[in-house]
Amino acid sequence: MKHRLLGGLVLAASIAAAPAQAATEILNASYDIGRELFAEINPRFLADWKAKTGEDAQIKQSHAGTSRQARAILEGLAADVVTFNQYPDIEILAKNGLIAEDWKARLPHDSSPYYSAPAFLVRKGNPKNIKDWGDLARDDVKVVFPNPKTSGNARYTYLGAWSWAHKQYGGDEARMKEFMAKFLGNVPVFDTGGRGATTTFVERKIGDVLITFEAETHNIRREYGDEAFQVVVPSVTVVADFPVAVVDKVADRRGTRKLAEAYLNYLYSDAGQELIAQRYYRVRSPAVAKKYADQFPPTEFVKVEEFIGDWDTIQRIHFASDALFDQLMRKTRR
Numbered sequence: 001m002k003h004r005l006l007g008g009l010v011l012a013a014s015i016a017a018a019p020a021q022a023a024t025e026i027l028n029a030s031y032d033i034g035r036e037l038f039a040e041i042n043p044r045f046l047a048d049w050k051a052k053t054g055e056d057a058q059i060k061q062s063h064a065g066t067s068r069q070a071r072a073i074l075e076g077l078a079a080d081v082v083t084f085n086q087y088p089d090i091e092i093l094a095k096n097g098l099i100a101e102d103w104k105a106r107l108p109h110d111s112s113p114y115y116s117a118p119a120f121l122v123r124k125g126n127p128k129n130i131k132d133w134g135d136l137a138r139d140d141v142k143v144v145f146p147n148p149k150t151s152g153n154a155r156y157t158y159l160g161a162w163s164w165a166h167k168q169y170g171g172d173e174a175r176m177k178e179f180m181a182k183f184l185g186n187v188p189v190f191d192t193g194g195r196g197a198t199t200t201f202v203e204r205k206i207g208d209v210l211i212t213f214e215a216e217t218h219n220i221r222r223e224y225g226d227e228a229f230q231v232v233v234p235s236v237t238v239v240a241d242f243p244v245a246v247v248d249k250v251a252d253r254r255g256t257r258k259l260a261e262a263y264l265n266y267l268y269s270d271a272g273q274e275l276i277a278q279r280y281y282r283v284r285s286p287a288v289a290k291k292y293a294d295q296f297p298p299t300e301f302v303k304v305e306e307f308i309g310d311w312d313t314i315q316r317i318h319f320a321s322d323a324l325f326d327q328l329m330r331k332t333r334r
Contacts, residue, residue, distance in 0.1 A: 025058040026256050026263065029069045029079035031152060031242075032193030033216045035061070037279045038083070044275060045266045049259070057259055065151040065193035073098065073247065080251045080260045083244045083267075085213070086152035088311040090245050098249045112241035113267040114281040117301065118160040119214035120232040121201070121221075128208045132234045133164035136209065137182035144207035146197045147190035148318075148325055154194075155319065156240040156304075157211045162318075163302040164236045177328065184325075185332035202229075213240060214296075218280035236300045242281070 030038060042059045049057055062069065062079065070089040073079050074096055084090055087110075093099045104110045122130050128141055136143050146154040161183050162176065169175040191197045194212050201210035202224060209232075210217070217231045244264050251257040266272045273285040277292040308314050318324045 024055060024256060024259050025060065026080035026251075026260050027060045027062060027078060028081050028083055028263070029062045029073060029077060029247075030083040031066050031069075031085040032063055032146075032195045033153065033198070033213065033219075034083065034085075035063050035195070036219060037215075037276065037281070040275050040279070041267070041272060044271060045263055048266065048271070049262060059263070063195070065146065065153075067150050067152065068192065073250075078250050078254070079247050080254065080256045081244065081246055081264060083242065083264075084152065085240060085242050086155060086311070087241065087243050088315060089152060090243055091311065093245075093247065098247050099245050100248050103245045104243070106246075107244065107264060108268060109284050110241070110243065111245060112243045112284075113264075113272070114242050114276045114283045116213040116215045116240045116242070116281050117237040117299070118157045118211055118234075118240065119217050119237065120234065121210040121212065121217040121229050122208065122232055124228055124230055126230060126232065130209050130232060133161050133183075133236070134168065134179075136161070136186060136211075137179050138186075141186055141209065142188055142207040143183065143186045143209055143211065144189070144197050144201040145187065145211040146193050150192045151194060153197075153212060153216075153240075154190075155314075156213075156238055158318070158325065159304050159308070159314070160211075160234070160236070160238045160302075163238055163304070163307060164234065166307075167236055177324075177331075181328050181331040184328050214282075215280040218295075233297045233299050236302060238302045238304050 028038060038061055046057055046059065049055065066084040066086060066089040070092050073093060082090060090099060090103065094101050094103055120130060130141065135141060145157045148154040148158045161180060165176040165179045188206055189200060191200055194216060197210060197212065198220060200206050202220060214233065221229050244267065246257065246260045246264065251260045270285060270288065273283040273288040277283045277288050280295060282296060283289050304314060316323065
């Protein structure tokens, strides 16, 4: 009896000491306004993963402006994958050795499974009659969007306004800069990310127009009710790609590459593209894009890489320290 009891205690102790087999887990570091999208995608992917592999898994999310996310990863945030809203914030991870230099070639469409574009959200009835970028420089209009220094969302907004001004003024840079200074001067507060700007406009009721991704404008209407807001798509806007990548150094260290790669590939699947389109993003699948075509009004798209140059050039000209954005902001304070 004593030996049986002792044996039982030893067995119990060994069971208690043995670590439980943990479910595979990855962290997705994503853009600020992607919460609702990935809240829908993640459980669907995990069910698909379980059905195909028999394995349980978990996905954790981190959301912020993508420039802040990139810095956090450089400082040690152990993200297995990134789902960002602009290329430069992944490129900086590649330049620092966390992601392979050929990352854009790993997945279709330069590793961008979907895209969007800046659009306007105005209050119901559009009381300021805002129709295009030019209206945003009027003295009676207050504009809300995040800080281009910290938000990829905001960089696309800034570049959308710049692209419209280039077309409107025939490339006359003096007139373009005059317009941009007025436009930026109409921003009462620069939040650090897209969700903060949404809160400023929707809940704090500051401003006449919120500029954010077209997908976000519709999601706000879905959440707060169609009776409160309406969407205005400008005559010219810029393509906002949403690039994704496995953070190689993290995934290889943690042994999560198989799960991380499957997760990103799911975004290109018909099931993933359906979920993305339902959130008003423009998708790559021709069949899914055709199915949801009626929810996207026509506009002229500008590809900023073809219009201005690669993102290193864009950063140097517009967003680096003391580049054009900083110069224009100084004009607004005079």
